[in-house]
Structures are given as structure tokens and as C-alpha cells.
Amino acid sequence: MPKINAERLLSNLRRFAQFGAYKTGVHRPTYSREDMDSRRWLAQQYEAVGLQAHIDGVGNVFGTPRSDRRSLLIGSHAESQNYAGWLDGALGVIYGLEIARTFAETPDCAGLPIAPVAWADEEGHYVSMLGSRSFIGDIDEAEIDRAVNVDHGLTLREALRGAGLAGVPRSLLEPERYVGYLEAHIEQGDALEASSKRIGVVTSIVGIWQYSIVFHGIQNHAGTTRMAIRKDAGVAAAMLAMAIARRFPQVAGPRSVWTTGRISLEPGAPSIIPGKAEMLFQFRDSEMSVLQQLDAVLRELVEETAITTGCSAEIEQTETGKPCHMDPAFQNAIENAAARHAHDAYVRMPSGAGHDAQVVARKLRSAMLFIPSIGGISHHWTENTDDADLVLGCQVLADSAETILRDEEPPGLSG
């Protein structure tokens, strides 16, 4: 059995968190200097394990085994959200590295090829899940041409040039070379912690439906315009947010979530009635029928709000992810490994967050493993996980990888 090196794992996780260190977390936006430094460091580590390392045209880092056999991809994304946690993404990336090294060092496993990978821009600084989408051939040059940074407006092309990736080819998946894909991630919620579980075996990944909703009112002077004749786009936005808070619980599924992440009023001055309000709104569920129901209710509420406030409204759906189910045999492999190392402290659960695994799953058998987030905190620099859970998760994933690769071994070669 592959036995991971706990000390080395923790040490590499902490080393990786130095790239863009911010308080107890990291600020490592995609293609920033810190992000590219971290990717080059990874490539060196892959080489040191005896893999052939390369960084492709969107920044994905691959460690390719020097083997004719089909390998198992293991990884996650290397960049972080802004001023966010040290484990979100990095965990799965360093697990991939540690498992590749453990297998290389374990005589019994040396013939089982592990291909660690670090995807680019899962967090969507430019394009959500850019790296994994590029890998499965789901993005074209035109989309790359159009993309800009959501925070500062730099184009993706400029960012790639600045990162030294202009002209570097993007690596495309050759499905016959891989057995499948495993990704470990922190849970980013409190379900594991609240039920005293240490390993989550992910059954499915929710679909995320996202919207830009714009209300147009009449911009006017906030002192001289009588209340009776106002068409205040900001009031419309607040009214819609409250209507959603009232109606969604009546039609949502038990695990549905919805969020207004941004409200922008224009022009945004204290003495001017907002003439325009824009909301970024999203909801998530693992059932397609629930997503469709929430979509219908949202459109109804937007229309009602427009009528009530006298504002005009536009609603544009900007993301329509389908719920995605994980490979059953891979789930079993993870569950069996969890049972071995964590006794009964594991549970099957859906993922409320989107992950690269949902993209890769469109082309390869895929599965995910979660470990707990302390206090359920994520997307914040205080995000953290107990060292014991960090180590346990990696060992469970290593065991799962062994099971999956042995099941793939040509007949007659298996132990």
C-alpha cells in the first residue's frame, strides 16, 4: 500500500502558501507573478519526481509519467480567490504531487502512473474553469480573445502575454491516455464539521445558474424630485432581493442556495437617484428540475418588480452549469479507502461548489474527495483545516488511486 509522507505533505502545502502569502491565507490571482512563480515551482517538483513537466498555453501545469500505461490525473487549481484561503485549490494540487512521489518511492506502486495536474483560473479571474475547459477542448480562441479580468479589466490576452504564455500551445486531452481524474478539495462548508465527519465522498456537483439583472429607472436629483414621481433603480434592486428572500424558500430544494453577490447603483452618488442598478445573482442545486423551477420564479419576480417600481428590467443568464454526477466505481474506491483510514467518519455528499472535476467529468471518469473546513469558512483568508485531516485526506486519496489503477491493470499483471 502507498504510505504518504505526512511531514513532506504539510511542508509542501505551507511552502505553496508562501506564493502570495496574505495574513494566514493567500492572494494569488491567476497569472499574477505569485501565481506564475507557484506554477514554475510545481513544474520543478514534478520533474524532481521523475515526471515530464510542462506549463501549457493557459498556465495548466502537467506532470506526465514516463510510462506507456494509462495514468490517473490527480489535481486541482493552483490560483486563489482574492485575499482568500491557503487550501482552496492548493490542497488538491499538493495532494497530486505527494501521491505521485509516494507511488514513485513505493516499489509495489512504482508501475502505477500518477499524472499530477494544476489547472488555471478555476476561480474565474478571467474565465471560470479556464484551464480544465481548455484541456477538454471546450474553449475557443474567440472566447479567450473576449475575456477580461473581472477586477481590473486587463484582457486575458494581455495577462497571458505578461505571464510569458503568448504563443505557447494549449494541451488538449487525449482521453485514451488516462484512466480518469481525481480531485481533492476542502469542503468550503460546515456539513462535515457539523456531523463530525472527516472525509466527504462527493456524489455530484451542483449546477450553478448565474444572472446579470439590470433595472433602468430615471436618474435625477435626490433633493428636488418628489417621492411620488421617482423611478429609483436602486429601490427596484432592493425590492427584488427581498422578493427572492421571500419566495425562493417556497420553491427551492433542501440543499438549494442563492446569493446576490454584487449590487451596483449608478451613478452611485449620495445626492443622485440611481438611474441604473445591476445585480449579480446566482443559485445552485444538484437537480435540474429545481434549477429550472428557480429560474422560472426569478424571471417572474424580476417582472413583478419592474411593474411595481416603474423601472424597466433586463435579465441575462450568464452561467448555466448542469449538475454533474461522479463516477460510481471511483466513489466506491474512495469510500472503501475512507472506511479503512477514517472508520465511520466519512459520508457521501453533493458538492455545493463548482470544481474542475465537473468539467473533466465530461470526458473522463472522475471523482472527488472532501476534507473539512474549520467553521465552514471559505473564500476568506481565515479558511483552515486541521493538520490531521490534511494528512488523512491525502492518504485516503492515495489508497483510492491505487485501487483505481490496479483495477485498470492488464490481466495477468495484477498483484
Place this chain on the structure above:
Amino acid sequence: MPKINAERLLSNLRRFAQFGAYKTGVHRPTYSREDMDSRRWLAQQYEAVGLQAHIDGVGNVFGTPRSDRRSLLIGSHAESQNYAGWLDGALGVIYGLEIARTFAETPDCAGLPIAPVAWADEEGHYVSMLGSRSFIGDIDEAEIDRAVNVDHGLTLREALRGAGLAGVPRSLLEPERYVGYLEAHIEQGDALEASSKRIGVVTSIVGIWQYSIVFHGIQNHAGTTRMAIRKDAGVAAAMLAMAIARRFPQVAGPRSVWTTGRISLEPGAPSIIPGKAEMLFQFRDSEMSVLQQLDAVLRELVEETAITTGCSAEIEQTETGKPCHMDPAFQNAIENAAARHAHDAYVRMPSGAGHDAQVVARKLRSAMLFIPSIGGISHHWTENTDDADLVLGCQVLADSAETILRDEEPPGLSG
């Protein structure tokens, strides 16, 4: 009687709108190149009328009559809101210039000294009513040291240096040199238009009470955090906005107005539950008792919202303007002139907007005249007024100025 030159008035208004022209309006923020160009142009015009012109240390432009007699200040502010109307401020400034010139050219009026003035930053790009407050001695160097631009964060000191005003002294009011202050302004609302009036005789200027309200929730992942455990600061902000919309009409006066001009959610990303929400909120009324009542209700609603949402709340009052009453004799002078030129198309009314006149009124007898805004539109580049009303307003103000100055003439010199 002074007879203004209608063609010259309109031509100068249009010339002035070329400084920072934007669509059919202007973009002339305080101390921008366009703003300073317009101030230097004004100083030249003042000189051409035979006045002694100077620009003081905060950009106020004064045209001082070469006369021993007490003069009448007439003006308004020269800068604009961002991408806003061509008449807001500029109207009163160009009226002052036209009336000074008319009086100089009218033999019967040549001895009645008009002192045109153009204040700086009434619009508060740095400090609301900076110029008039500086003139009456209501601002100290420490406040100037602290001030920064609300849009781009440049400090006021840097802006003054860039405008060539570093080290230039600020002119301080010597009250004994002036009879009083007149200011003309577009109404910026639709009360005149809706009642087919052409002149508003301002009775009082509302008090503006302004607040920064901050809710602190818990920033977390928008996919993995169950609805039941969320503390969403954005939901708190929307809830407060709706509570205000419900409760304020029950306690407001007939002319009270209230506005949420800005809502900022942090971090403002689609997949992150906002951990912080900031609202800029203000209300206005001409009665102190109403202002106090609205303040009490607002604080109640903020507290209720915090309790309901589990967020913590801070409320900071950033502006507490007192309602200000205009000089009764000056009001009569304007009303009589309006009756002469506009028959019954005038009305006494409070000002819902703040104006430099409320600052100057603390030290000098002051009054204001309004002309209609087409469609009530203001603080937007489509703001406009009929030419006939532009001309009428200036003639009424000229007549009012004559009456006020003749009432001040030493006994024995009056006609």
C-alpha cells in the same frame, strides 16, 4: 430699469458649456483642467466689465467692483457634477456676469455695485460647498488637509497644487462690504413645470442629513454555505432599504425626500456571500422636527434589520445641515420683479436641493430664485431649460438686484 442683453446671456451660457462639454451637458469636476479654464475665462470676463477679478486659494472667482459702496454678491458654483447638466451652477454664475455688465452699461444703475462670484466645489467632489464655506470662514486647513476626491481619491491638496492654487490665499468675507447675496439656479425638480410656473421664489433651503450605514455579516462561499446559517450583509442592506420604503412615508413631511444613492457589497464577487455592505443614505426636509423624527426612525430600522439578519450594524451621520430661511425683504424684491415680468407665473417654494446660499446666509442676507428644469431632470447631461425661461430669470434677478441696492442707497442719493 436695468435691461439685460438676452442674446449675450444665452451666448455666454453656451460658451461656458464648452468647458468640459459632454453630449448636451458638461463634465467639469472641480479643479479639472476644464474647470480651471472656465474660472480663468470668468476672471477675464469680470475684468472686461471693469471689475477687479481674482481667483482665491480654493478656486472661488470674485469680481470686485471699484466702488466704496456696499455691493451685492450674485453668483453660484462653476463646476458640474460628473457627466451632468450645463446649467446646474453655471446659470447663476453667468447671471451674475450678465447683471454686472448690464448695470455697468445702464447709466441709471452704474452706481449700484454688483459683485459677481463663482464658488468652488459646491458639488462636493472634495468637500461639499467648499468655496462658500471657505469664504465665510467655516473651514480650516486641517479639513482641507484631510479631504480627498470622492471618485478617484486624489487629495484636495494635490488637486489645488495641480490647479496652480497652492499658496494662493483664501479670500475671507468682510460682511460690511456687502448688502447681501443673490443666487439663481435651475429648480432641478418638476414643481414649477408641473404647475406652469416660470419663477420660483425660494423661501427656505432644506436640511440634508446623510448617513453611512454598514452591515457586517460573515463572508463565505456562496455554494457550500447552507441558507440557514448565513449572515449575508447584502441581504441586510436590501432589507433596510425596503424597511425605509415602508416606514418613512408614515412619518415624513409632505415634501420630505429620501434616497439610497449607493450600495456596495464586499467583496462583490458572484460566488461569495457578502461579508460587508455599505449604504449611502440621505433625507431632506425644511423642518427640523421632521428631520429629527426621520433620524429616529432610521436608527430604529437599522437596529431591527441587524437583529433580523444576525448582522452587526454601524450607522454614522456624515451630514447634518440645518434648514435655512431666506431673507424676507429679498424674497419680496424677487416676488415683485417676478410679478412685473412673469405675471402670475411665479410661486414661493422651498428648495429641496442644497445651495451655496445656505452657507452665505449664515453671514449675509441672502435669497434665491429658481427657473424651471424641463421634465424636472437634473444631475444628468440631458438637463435643460427653455431659452425664454433662461432670459426671464436673469431679468427678474436684475430687477431684484436693483431694488435691493436702491433700498440700501444712502438717504439723499436715491432717485
